[in-house]
Amino acid sequence: xxxxxxxxxxxxxxxxxxxxxxxxxxxxxxxxxxxxxxxxxxxxxxxxxxxxxxxxxxxxxxxxxxxxxxxxxxxx
Amino acid sequence: xxxxxxxxxxxxxxxxxxxxxxxxxxxxxxxxxxxxxxxxxxxxxxxxxxxxxxxxxxxxxxxxxxxxxxxxxxxxxxxxxxxxxxxxxxxxxxxxxxxxxxxxxxxxxxxxxxxxx
Numbered sequence: 001x002x003x004x005x006x007x008x009x010x011x012x013x014x015x016x017x018x019x020x021x022x023x024x025x026x027x028x029x030x031x032x033x034x035x036x037x038x039x040x041x042x043x044x045x046x047x048x049x050x051x052x053x054x055x056x057x058x059x060x061x062x063x064x065x066x067x068x069x070x071x072x073x074x075x076x
Numbered sequence: 077x078x079x080x081x082x083x084x085x086x087x088x089x090x091x092x093x094x095x096x097x098x099x100x101x102x103x104x105x106x107x108x109x110x111x112x113x114x115x116x117x118x119x120x121x122x123x124x125x126x127x128x129x130x131x132x133x134x135x136x137x138x139x140x141x142x143x144x145x146x147x148x149x150x151x152x153x154x155x156x157x158x159x160x161x162x163x164x165x166x167x168x169x170x171x172x173x174x175x176x177x178x179x180x181x182x183x184x185x186x187x188x189x190x191x192x193x
Contacts, residue, residue, distance in 0.1 A: 057158045057160065060158065061154055061158055061160065061165060061168060062168070062172075064154055065154075065165075065168060065169050065172050066172070068147075068150055068169070069169070069172050069173055069176050071111075074104075074107035074110070075107070075110075075143055075146055075147055075150070076110075076173065076176065
């Protein structure tokens with residue numbers, strides 16, 4: 001109710017009002033996007049890769065140790 | 077000098093045979109004896125990935141030394157090929173060795189020898 005009254009008093013034409021609101025939303029969007037893009041991508045992906053590689057190495061070492069500690073190796 | 081040469085060779089070969097007697101055992105002999113000294117309760121597995129002497133009888137000490145040396149070489153190879161610390165490999169090996177020890181044989185947990193239940 002209040003906002004309607006204000007607009008009636010000022011008699012702002014509808015087209016310019018739409019244009020204004022468009023400009024504001026565009027400004028809002030363009031102000032928001034860069035911060036979103038910068039924040040996310042690099043670090044978590046790197047950590048995941050490291051974990052995966054280490055895990056694969058651990059499996060390989062585990063297999064080699066299994067061979068080493070089998071009765072046929074002579075060392076166990 | 078010409079006369080000394082064969083004598084030198086004789087001396088060297090004598091020393092070599094003597095030194096092999098002093099060793100009294102090589103790796104393959106140690107491997108052959110390992111399971112018996114284990115089942116006799118003279119040798120057991122430790123958390124560091126190496127064998128330990130429980131009772132020093134029947135060449136237990138030299139078996140442990142030779143096998144541990146061979147194990148160490150294997151661990152070092154693994155550490156180099158996978159670019160991992162030797163201590164990590166040793167710890168993993170110790171865990172596995174203790175796991176695989178059959179019940180009744182000796183394991184060393186936190187510095188104490190005990191028969192694996």
